[in-house]
Amino acid sequence: MKNEFIDAPDHTRRIILKGAAGLAAFGFTAATLSSAYAAADAKAWPENAFKQKSEADALKALYGKAAEASDKINLDAPEIAENGAVVPIAVATTMPGVTGIAIMVLENPFTLAAAYKIPEGTEASVACRLKMAKTSKVVAIVEAGGKLYSATKEVKVTVGGCGG
CATH class of the missing domain: 1.20.5 (Single alpha-helices involved in coiled-coils or other helix-helix interfaces)
Structure with a gap:
């Protein structure tokens, strides 16, 4: 055994x-x-787009055109960010034909914070954590059907994340 x-x-x-x-x-x-x-x-x-210091220049470098405001974009960002080093941002839309989503922080040293290509047939929704130097408007840009749409929200930062 x-x-x-x-x-x-x-x-x-x-x-x-x-x-x-x-x-x-x-x-x-x-x-x-x-x-x-x-x-x-x-x-x-899009290396050049991430080096731009203004919203208009970043949009021109990334997409080559301006955006129009839209209420069909859901920009989820806190009203007050206690730590600018980790600010949660989410962007979603139900618009048809979304091919790109970008997020800009207007008061950061470089405006464009994130840019995503959205594959055809997928849900147009992204989420990330961004650094914010100080209180600023956050702008979500959605490219859909060859046009650009935007949504804006102000986020108050109490402790800066970009060297502040």
Whole structure:
């Protein structure tokens, strides 16, 4: 009769080794895929738009046109941000044909804070945490059907996040 306790360590060792090999393979695959996506997106990166200091210049560099105000954009931002280093912002819309969403903080050193491309057939909704230097208007820009729409909300910052 075989002793069950003698085989237990070997069985446990085999399970651990299989798990470690699986994790290593997953890590290699994830690293390979993420670097492939980063290389693909690098060509389309709107570097010049992120260097602009005004809303008009950032819009021109990113989209090449101006935006009109819309009540069909839901811009969710706090009225008061106690810490400007981590201000939660969310933008959503039910407009058809959304291809891009951008978020601007008008009083930051560089106005454009985030820009997203929205793939066809997906829900037009993004959320992030931004740094805000001081109290400022936050502007959400939605590109839909070849036009630009905007929504604005003022956020009061009590402790600055961009060196303030």
